[in-house]
Amino acid sequence: MPRYALKIEYDGAPFKGWQRQTDLPSVQGAVEDALRKLQPDFDGISAAGRTDTGVHATAQVAHADMAVEWDPFRLSEALNYHLKPLPVCVLAAAEVADDWHARFSAVERRYLFRLVSRRAPLTHERGLVWRIKHELDVEAMREAAGHLLGQHDFTTFRSTMCQAASPVKTLDEARIERVEVPYGVECRFHFRARSFLHNQIRSFVGSLVQVGSGSWSPADMKTALEARDRAACGPVCPPDGLYLAGVGYDDDPF
Numbered sequence: 001m002p003r004y005a006l007k008i009e010y011d012g013a014p015f016k017g018w019q020r021q022t023d024l025p026s027v028q029g030a031v032e033d034a035l036r037k038l039q040p041d042f043d044g045i046s047a048a049g050r051t052d053t054g055v056h057a058t059a060q061v062a063h064a065d066m067a068v069e070w071d072p073f074r075l076s077e078a079l080n081y082h083l084k085p086l087p088v089c090v091l092a093a094a095e096v097a098d099d100w101h102a103r104f105s106a107v108e109r110r111y112l113f114r115l116v117s118r119r120a121p122l123t124h125e126r127g128l129v130w131r132i133k134h135e136l137d138v139e140a141m142r143e144a145a146g147h148l149l150g151q152h153d154f155t156t157f158r159s160t161m162c163q164a165a166s167p168v169k170t171l172d173e174a175r176i177e178r179v180e181v182p183y184g185v186e187c188r189f190h191f192r193a194r195s196f197l198h199n200q201i202r203s204f205v206g207s208l209v210q211v212g213s214g215s216w217s218p219a220d221m222k223t224a225l226e227a228r229d230r231a232a233c234g235p236v237c238p239p240d241g242l243y244l245a246g247v248g249y250d251d252d253p254f
Contacts, residue, residue: 003065007091008088011056046101057244107248111242132209143211148225150170
């Protein structure tokens, strides 16, 4: 039974997250419905990560076991035909080894959070970025983000509903870009690690915005981290600006 890796892009706004749910729209359900148009007895797909309600992806990765051989390009084209008009598409498909796994073979995940500071409401990118009305101190946020790098107990930045066995993770990158946009500034927060805790990125960004707004000092981020207490976290930001932006593998199939 040939196995195929799928690189998937989606707008998470219409969905109740990635994971398939009974009677609720999900990205996984949409892709599996498209696969059943090609193979009625198709079972299910496995993904590199489960994004929450409203979270987007530019490069989610999943794998599917098919009953027959497919040309990867034709498989992606067929799936995109059956995914219309949903805001989901397969960017690429590739045949992989039988023991390759979208989740367990992954060696890193990359997330992007987009935040726009401007007074005017958003029109074209409404729902795709988080808008705040005031500009942020990017240098202060960069200093604060430096305290998050490396291996730590991230209990402060972990949802109380997180099911991970341990709050200890290693954050390999926490980088903030400042980009001029019409009538405002966009801050792009880049995070990279082997794996993340539930709500960890949104908790990071919410706390960093406290620093950028002047409510916290950069050192307060270190204090919050070392507290290992969820109550020490800043406000958790909305999902609008969060994207699963990449999944890394030792042998990238794409």
